[in-house]
Amino acid sequence: MAPKKAEDAKKRRSFPPSNAKRPRTEESNAAKSPAKLAKGSGGSKGLLTIDECLKCVEEAIEKLEDISEPGREMLRLMVRGSLGVPAGDRHRFQASAAKMVQEAVQSVEDAISRDVAASKEGMDSRRGIVQAKSQELRGAKEAFSDRLTSLRAARAAVLADNQKLQKHRREVEAAKTERLACEAKLKSVIGCKDELQNALDLHLPAIISGSGTTKHHVDAVEQLLGQVELEESLRGGASSSIKLAPEARGFFDKTVLDLLVTEVRKLLDAVPAAEEEHAAVDAAKKVEADAVAGFAEARKQQASSARALREAELCLRESEGAEGNVAESLQEAEEAVSCAEQHHLAAEKHLEEFHDGPMAALDLLLSPPAEAMETETGSAAVSPRKLEASFAAGNCWRFEVEGSTRRYS
Numbered sequence: 001m002a003p004k005k006a007e008d009a010k011k012r013r014s015f016p017p018s019n020a021k022r023p024r025t026e027e028s029n030a031a032k033s034p035a036k037l038a039k040g041s042g043g044s045k046g047l048l049t050i051d052e053c054l055k056c057v058e059e060a061i062e063k064l065e066d067i068s069e070p071g072r073e074m075l076r077l078m079v080r081g082s083l084g085v086p087a088g089d090r091h092r093f094q095a096s097a098a099k100m101v102q103e104a105v106q107s108v109e110d111a112i113s114r115d116v117a118a119s120k121e122g123m124d125s126r127r128g129i130v131q132a133k134s135q136e137l138r139g140a141k142e143a144f145s146d147r148l149t150s151l152r153a154a155r156a157a158v159l160a161d162n163q164k165l166q167k168h169r170r171e172v173e174a175a176k177t178e179r180l181a182c183e184a185k186l187k188s189v190i191g192c193k194d195e196l197q198n199a200l201d202l203h204l205p206a207i208i209s210g211s212g213t214t215k216h217h218v219d220a221v222e223q224l225l226g227q228v229e230l231e232e233s234l235r236g237g238a239s240s241s242i243k244l245a246p247e248a249r250g251f252f253d254k255t256v257l258d259l260l261v262t263e264v265r266k267l268l269d270a271v272p273a274a275e276e277e278h279a280a281v282d283a284a285k286k287v288e289a290d291a292v293a294g295f296a297e298a299r300k301q302q303a304s305s306a307r308a309l310r311e312a313e314l315c316l317r318e319s320e321g322a323e324g325n326v327a328e329s330l331q332e333a334e335e336a337v338s339c340a341e342q343h344h345l346a347a348e349k350h351l352e353e354f355h356d357g358p359m360a361a362l363d364l365l366l367s368p369p370a371e372a373m374e375t376e377t378g379s380a381a382v383s384p385r386k387l388e389a390s391f392a393a394g395n396c397w398r399f400e401v402e403g404s405t406r407r408y409s
Contacts, residue, residue, distance in 0.1 A: 053361035060358035175288035
């Protein structure tokens with residue numbers, strides 16, 4: 001009985017009562033101080049049993065990578081044989097085994113920390129891509145705005161050129177109307193002067209001499225006979241005489257043709273000069289020519305502005321397509337950032353759970369009994385942070401922190 005009582009007393013000295021209290025210092029979230037727990041009887045409320053701490057460390061051993069199954073099994077068996085013994089009662093082999101277990105758990109922590117760092121690096125890289133894509137999208141929007149401005153200017157130019165073209169068309173039509181009016185006025189003044197002159201100089205000599213083909217000469221003289229004023233006898237005789245060949249004409253036909261020549265010359269001499277009318281016709285023709293030239297230049301300018309408009313429309317479509325592609329790639333980059341942020345948060349949460357679980361349990365098991373609980377006056381006090389761990393399905397930790405419960409899986 002005496003040895004058993006001595007051992008119980010030793011354990012009580014190593015693990016003070018649950019109401020023992022020690023002061024805490026504020027630390028950063030990145031390096032949390034694990035809670036110091038006292039051994040409870042059967043896992044009483046607010047305490048972690050030694051067995052539960054050992055289970056936490058064994059769970060961390062299961063997370064080891066790049067290790068053979070025999071090596072993992074050896075470390076798992078070493079947990080209870082080394083850390084299950086109070087720090088002050090371990091012989092040197094148990095202390096060495098505890099150190100090996102500690103290094104193994106710390107390697108798991110290092111792997112999780114590397115995953116956190118890698119996830120942060122990936123998140124920052126994707127954020128950089130988002131910034132670059134955002135800048136590219138701003139440039140694409142500016143290019144689209146410039147192309148839209150160019151398109152509006154091209155449309156305005158086409159509209160102005162169309163208006164100029166219509167103006168020149170109206171000028172051509174007005175000039176043509178004016179020319180026709182001047183020619184009509186000249187015609188009314190001089191009558192058939194040109195036809196008389198042609199008949200006297202060209203048609204009648206050819207008919208009288210019978211040289212060449214005379215049909216178109218006969219037709220021209222016949223048309224003239226219907227336009228000028230002549231005696232009906234002369235008109236009738238000349239109509240038949242001009243159709244006869246020279247060798248078939250008699251004295252009467254020759255006389256009629258001579259009289260016709262004389263009358264045509266008299267009619268031509270009687271035609272007034274009409275210098276003003278001729279000048280008006282010449283001026284109207286010049287105005288019409290200038291209007292036609294202006295219309296041709298306006299049409300050329302309108303075709304050029306129409307081509308510029310088509311090019312501006314094509315450029316605008318290209319800019320619109322480029323902006324859409326950049327916006328789509330930006331959306332994909334933002335989605336990638338969201339996934340990276342979620343992965344980083346999950347990695348940080350995993351690391352925090354590992355700190356609050358296996359690392360806290362390992363620190364408790366490695367701490368000497370004298371450091372497990374501290375009080376200012378030496379009297380028993382409860383630690384400000386109480387943790388209660390229980391293993392449910394899937395091996396999760398549940399910690400009760402100052403009355404609030406958080407669950408980590």
